[in-house]
Each structure stands twice: as structure tokens, then as C-alpha cells.
Amino acid sequence: MDFGEVVRRRRMVRHFADEPVDRAVLERIATTAQRAPSAGFSQGQRLVIVTDAELRRRIAVACGELEDTEDGFDPWISHSAALFIPCVSEAIYHARYREADKVGEDGSEIEWPVPYWWMDVGCTVMLILLASVDEGLAAGFAGAETDGYLEIRTLLGIPNDFSPVGVIPVGWPLPDKRSPSLKRGWVPKPEFARWDRW
Numbered sequence: 001m002d003f004g005e006v007v008r009r010r011r012m013v014r015h016f017a018d019e020p021v022d023r024a025v026l027e028r029i030a031t032t033a034q035r036a037p038s039a040g041f042s043q044g045q046r047l048v049i050v051t052d053a054e055l056r057r058r059i060a061v062a063c064g065e066l067e068d069t070e071d072g073f074d075p076w077i078s079h080s081a082a083l084f085i086p087c088v089s090e091a092i093y094h095a096r097y098r099e100a101d102k103v104g105e106d107g108s109e110i111e112w113p114v115p116y117w118w119m120d121v122g123c124t125v126m127l128i129l130l131a132s133v134d135e136g137l138a139a140g141f142a143g144a145e146t147d148g149y150l151e152i153r154t155l156l157g158i159p160n161d162f163s164p165v166g167v168i169p170v171g172w173p174l175p176d177k178r179s180p181s182l183k184r185g186w187v188p189k190p191e192f193a194r195w196d197r198w
């Protein structure tokens with residue numbers, strides 16, 4: 001699919017057929033996701049890909065799917081083909097930026113005016129979303145409350161130095177209830193993109 005079409009077609013889908021997707025397709029999405037950039041090529045990003053039905057159900061509960069269905073949404077997390085859970089390790093960035101080519105002359109790490117680990121895992125998220133569309137599938141994104149993230153960590157055995165940032169259900173799209181947030185509309189382009197100065 002043409003890149004522009006992939007970008008235009010991408011939207012957060014919240015209703016999927018409860019049907020599997022070939023493992024080879026999920027592997028290709030993971031391969032694309034690994035191409036995300038990372039500061040200093042730290043590569044602190046990791047993925048957990050869940051297809052097991054019972055695990056998907058428990059992760060959906062951790063993300064508040066029951067509350068979503070009370071609000072009229074479909075069970076879009078448990079009834080997807082796979083859940084991609086991107087994780088990132090801040091510790092990997094600190095270790096990388098203490099290496100000889102990155103460390104300051106006084107032996108100090110940079111001050112991290114921008115926490116690049118969050119930026120990098122965001123790039124990973126976007127590649128998963130776009131790669132899913134490119135495969136003729138769709139994807140969404142579910143965050144969780146603090147306890148939900150802890151539950152996801154426990155369910156999947158994610159080590160303490162990695163943070164899961166959310167859950168990306170991937171699967172065959174069905175007609176869905178749109179987010180009420182979309183009523184906000186897009187920010188006008190001149191406000192978004194400014195030329196030469198703010």
C-alpha cells in the first residue's frame with residue numbers, strides 16, 4: 001500500500017473480529033516495529049505479543065475493557081487477534097549515555113532535557129499502528145490506570161527495568177463506535193506547522 005494511504009487509513013479502531021491473524025503477519029509487524037529509531041541507537045524498546053485468548057481477556061480487564069463496554073464500546077481488546085505491548089527501559093539509555101562516545105568530559109551523563117526513551121517507544125508504537133494497516137489489518141491503543149499497568153507487568157512477567165506503555169490490539173476491523181474525542185477536530189494546519197519561526 002502507498003505510504004500516504006497507510007497514514008490516511010490509520011485510525012484507532014475499537015472493534016475487531018475475534019479471529020486469528022497468521023503468525024507470519026504478526027512477525028512482519030514486529031520486524032517493522034524494530035526499525036524504529038532510538039537515541040544513540042540505544043534500542044531500549046521491546047515488544048510482548050500476546051495471542052493467547054485467556055491472557056488477552058485478562059489484559060483487557062486490566063485496561064478497563066469492562067468499563068468501556070458499559071460505555072457502549074465493543075470488547076475491542078479481548079476480541080482482537082493479538083495484543084502488542086511495547087515496553088521501554090530507561091536504564092538502557094542511562095547505560096548507553098555513560099559509554100565513551102556519549103559521556104561528558106567530566107564523566108557525567110547528559111541532563112536528559114527530553115526523556116528520549118518515551119520518544120523512542122512512541123516511534124515503535126507508530127510503526128506497529130502503520131504496519132498493521134499496511135497488512136490490511138487495523139490497530140488501536142489502550143492505556144490503563146496505574147494498577148492496570150502493574151497487572152499487565154505481572155501477567156506478562158515484564159522485568160522491573162522495563163515499562164509497558166500501553167496495549168495495541170491488532171486484528172480484522174469491524175464497524176466500531178468512534179471516540180467522542182474526535183469531535184475536537186484537527187488543529188488547523190497553520191497552527192500545527194509554522195514556517196521559519198513560531
Ligand SMILES: Cc1cc2nc3c(=O)[nH]c(=O)nc-3n(C[C@H](O)[C@H](O)[C@H](O)COP(=O)(O)O)c2cc1C
Nearest residue numbers: 010011012013014140141142143144166179181182
Ligand atoms: C498515548 C495515547 C493514549 C491513548 N489512550 C487511549 C485509550 O486508553 N483508550 C482509547 O480508546 N483510545 C486511546 N487513544 C486513542 C486516541 O483517542 C486517538 O488516537 C485520538 O482520538 C485520535 O483518533 P485516531 O487515532 O483514530 O485518529 C490513545 C492515543 C494515544 C496516542
